[in-house]
Amino acid sequence: MDEGTSVRQGGRQLLVVAGSGRSGTSLFTGLTGRLGVHIPKPEVSANRSNPRGFGEPRWLVDYHNDLLSSVDVVVEDGRPEAWDLTDELAGDPKALDPLVEWLEAQFGESDRVVVKDPRLAWFLQLHRAAAVKVSAQMRVATMLRHPAEVMRSREIAYGTRTKSSTRVIGWLTMMLGTEVRTRDLPRATVRYDDLLADWRAALGHADTTIGMGLFEQASQEQLADAGDLVDPTLHRSSADWDELELPARVLDLATRTYDAYGRLVGVPAPEQGEPRGELDVLRDELGAYYDECFDVARTRTGAFARRERRKAVRRVREELRQAAVEPPQGVGGIAKRAVGRLRRTTS
Template identity: 45%
Template sequence: MSEQTGPPDPATYPRTVLLVAGAGRSGTSTLAVLLQILGMHVPQPEVAADASNPKGFGEPRWAVDHHDRLLARAGVAVGDARPQAWFDTGQLAASDEERATVASWLEGHLADHPELVVKDPRLSWFLGLWRVAAERAQARPVVATMLRPPAEVAGSRAKYYNNKLGAAHLVASWVNMLLHTELATRDTDRAFVRYADLLDDWVRTTQHVGRTLDLRHVLDARSEQVRDGHRFIDPSLRRITVTLDELDLPARLREITEESWRELDALVEPAGDNAERRATLDQLLAAYVDLYAESEAISRSTVVAATARAGGGVPGGTVDRGGSPSLGETSLVDRVPHGLRAAIPPALRRGLRKALGKQR
């Protein structure tokens, strides 16, 4: 960070949209607010701070509301553990109308602020939508993905979101979110950020993000902004320190979770984002798809019973707004557009077909 006699001239900065991705309660707010302190712009109005995040969320209200509408249309929950949910949201993300809507919103903010921060726990579901929209708005899309141990994320969500679905669901939703987010950002300039690193040495960590993604406000930050950052950062922000040993997880889910965390965490290291690691992450994603399909196949009676108790009768091929799995006859593979299927790595496609009983 450099000393300057005056504020940097935004006119000299290229248009950039930084998408802060990752699971809720993984430090995405901390990073977004820090970058805002250093001069990047969070489109206004913002989501107001509350007891779960007293220092602020760094979230544009419009983006949150728009994502909520899209998730409702797709029948997907914010913390959905279903691999199918990515295909349901992917179809909306491919909509030219939605891309034009987001591009228009971005253009309105980029006109006065060349470096934007867009953060929302729902954002990962629509990374493709934002990437295309940013390019349409003549901006460079880049992604910073926050990494926090899955047990800590699950513990924080259980505490602050009053989640009643249990540890296994919370951990599975973390695996689903992070493995798919990693896959979806491979063709985009990206950085991975450990939440612990951000709290331990936020200056070094944000400088790394700034250099990796060429964020001019971060690299040109002034001393008074750095002082504000020091006042903002508080190591006690890491209020949850649960470990996987404290959670009652099915053995296979725990194995996949541990391996996924190990590989994702290594992406932060120099040269850690390599072809071999990406292949391993593809295998882990295929393994999770298999595990979820197996679990879904033997739990259908539970879904039918719960639906009947709720007065909805036996489901027949739909996905309810709470994210319950479909029991209809149309397979997931048959409902995925060809373009989306072609973008899935072969190892994952094989895993999906095996899980859904497809031979080809």
């Protein structure tokens, strides 16, 4: 079903909140929860980095972590091919069956369920397969926040061990992969700034295409409760591109991706052809850039390995020359050949 068609139907509805972590996904999820959509329990506990709660089901976070480990993918993975590894799990009963069972239990609580986890986007295909199994209609809301603010927020929450360029490439991979995998679903792209400035308007625009009946089914008490969740003073991470000190090519890709993604906000599906085309080009460019970086890194890594091997050989030779003894048990052929040459030169 394309988002240009009517999506206000009965039956089970599964709302997936996607997008990069630290982009406002917790706020969006929290708002839908307070408006009556079921957030599975127990949730991940709030902490200093997110004092109003994450809106993340504990079971789902652990489930996604296990799946990521099983295919050697990390949350901020920048490899375009990482999508292939996670997509394949949609056809694996060992991965799919636990999710189907868990979702069935959640729909026992309510016909409208919202799920959110920064790891979830990697498993969009898996969640789609599970939604079919439990006869639920899947919708997607993707949060969009300026990447410089996302990176600064991540530094505050997670530290600075990971370089900004690495995190931005991960952001690009996540956002571009999410967009192309949700085109045929009822979906909405929501700016974080819009949600803070006027949450009712932003959520209302989103609901015209995701069709969750967020306001039609909410009581006045729920509306007031949702309004209490929005606190613009929590917008603590402001930054600009210059602060990230990105390589020129990464900056170009990130700038263009953010701009093109922004042109999806509030635009009906039939009118999204131009930005979708731009995002297709950017996805290809990112893949080519990543391959180029890999080739360069492989050349440097190979040279480094050869240099280290030469240093090791010289070190062994020197040690043997000083000791003038047989190489110890288990020493490889390089050392044995070095001993032989040493003996020939000293005989």
